[in-house]
Amino acid sequence: MLAIFFGTCFVTGLLSHYQYQPWAWLPEPASPVWLYRVTQGTHVITGIATLPLVLVKLWSVYPNLFRWPAVTSLKHAAERLSVFVLVASALVQLTTGFLNVLNWYAWPWDFVAVHRFLAYVLIGSILLHVGLKLPDIRYGLQARLPQADVLTETPWDQNPLAHSNAGEVPPPPTPALTRRGVLVAAGAGVGAVVVTSIGQTVAPLEPVGLLAVRQWNKGPQRVPVNTTAQQAGVQAVAVDQRWTLQVNGRTPFTVTLAELDDLARSEADLPITCVEGWSVGAHWRGIPLLDLVARAGGDAGSRVEVISLQQGSQFARSTVLGPQVSAALLATHLNGERLNLDHGYPLRLIAPNRAGVLNTKWLARIEVV
Numbered sequence: 001m002l003a004i005f006f007g008t009c010f011v012t013g014l015l016s017h018y019q020y021q022p023w024a025w026l027p028e029p030a031s032p033v034w035l036y037r038v039t040q041g042t043h044v045i046t047g048i049a050t051l052p053l054v055l056v057k058l059w060s061v062y063p064n065l066f067r068w069p070a071v072t073s074l075k076h077a078a079e080r081l082s083v084f085v086l087v088a089s090a091l092v093q094l095t096t097g098f099l100n101v102l103n104w105y106a107w108p109w110d111f112v113a114v115h116r117f118l119a120y121v122l123i124g125s126i127l128l129h130v131g132l133k134l135p136d137i138r139y140g141l142q143a144r145l146p147q148a149d150v151l152t153e154t155p156w157d158q159n160p161l162a163h164s165n166a167g168e169v170p171p172p173p174t175p176a177l178t179r180r181g182v183l184v185a186a187g188a189g190v191g192a193v194v195v196t197s198i199g200q201t202v203a204p205l206e207p208v209g210l211l212a213v214r215q216w217n218k219g220p221q222r223v224p225v226n227t228t229a230q231q232a233g234v235q236a237v238a239v240d241q242r243w244t245l246q247v248n249g250r251t252p253f254t255v256t257l258a259e260l261d262d263l264a265r266s267e268a269d270l271p272i273t274c275v276e277g278w279s280v281g282a283h284w285r286g287i288p289l290l291d292l293v294a295r296a297g298g299d300a301g302s303r304v305e306v307i308s309l310q311q312g313s314q315f316a317r318s319t320v321l322g323p324q325v326s327a328a329l330l331a332t333h334l335n336g337e338r339l340n341l342d343h344g345y346p347l348r349l350i351a352p353n354r355a356g357v358l359n360t361k362w363l364a365r366i367e368v369v
């Protein structure tokens with residue numbers, strides 16, 4: 001289970017990383033529109049579910065920590081070192097990931113960079129650990145383990161392998177959990193964290209979403225907000241009556257909000273999906289991005305830079321490439337209402353299968369390349 005969960009986190013994490021820097025020759029597809037919603041939701045839920053599994057695994061092996069002598073050979077030293085790296089990176093990765101989605105950024109380092117680095121360390125140390133254990137694994141899979149059969153099928157006092165001294169009193173049963181007990185405890189732990197987290201994506205489970213910090217009913221227009229207009233420092237400029245959108249290309253032009261409103265006749269149901277795992281379906285109205293791109297002399301093959309009024313943030317601009325150029329909307333309305341200031345008023349980008357942070361808000365300029 002751990003291998004499956006860690007592997008799933010690694011693959012879905014890499015897919016999430018690809019959102020930030022897609023290759024021009026392999027841009028993100030525009031459909032299915034919910035693809036990133038599923039991959040990143042899976043990433044976060046699987047990561048959270050891994051926490052109880054890791055604790056069960058550590059509980060089952062912790063007596064090895066106190067074995068003496070601590071190291072018996074070079075191979076043993078390498079093996080213990082790889083286990084140390086594995087356990088340390090797993091614990092840091094899982095705890096910081098979990099705190100991150102709870103919106104508690106309790107460390108001074110850049111989460112994304114460290115999280116990606118640790119992902120490689122973690123997967124590398126798992127592969128090394130499995131590699132070093134291969135002889136044991138091969139033995140375990142091939143051996144018939146006669147002792148185990150004899151031990152379980154023969155009464156204790158008649159079992160020659162269980163004790164050497166005839167007449168010896170059998171030891172009392174150990175208070176350790178049975179195999180079924182371990183499975184039930186692990187299953188209950190995984191179930192509890194999944195059920196209380198998944199409400200950030202699956203609306204019917206929202207009432208039990210103890211760990212689901214961001215939910216559709218906790219934001220204006222039934223959509224959560226990660227960065228408010230105040231946090232982005234755009235409250236004044238975004239509501240300035242003189243606001244216009246500058247579109248640069250072979251034939252540059254500017255448009256006012258009134259002109260955009262006249263053009264805003266396209267509607268689409270597109271989810272807004274956060275890199276932190278929450279997502280919510282929403283109904284948008286606006287202008288197809290391609291209409292303005294074409295007016296500026298571009299076409300569906302253009303690369304489009306979308307730039308915000310926000311200053312000094314890495315998310316103040318984003319690039320739209322490939323199929324998303326034809327599928328994106330410049331939204332003026334959300335869920336039947338004029339876009340709320342915290343959702344990007346007067347104009348924001350919304351595209352299918354795209355991370356929320358890349359759906360740039362409070363647009364100022366568009367560059368058609």
Ligand code: HEM
Nearest residue numbers: 009010013014016017047048094097098112116119275276
């Ligand atoms: C509790 C567990 C976990 C949580 C809650 C979690 C959460 C996250 C979040 C929120 C992001 C998006 C970061 C951003 O772009 O702002 C992310 C990205 C990522 N995660 Fe995790 N994660 C967890 C476990 C893991 C594990 C176990 C691995 C690898 C084995 C992993 C690998 C990655 C990778 C490679 C990325 C992409 C980083 C990038 O964009 O450069 N994560 N994770």
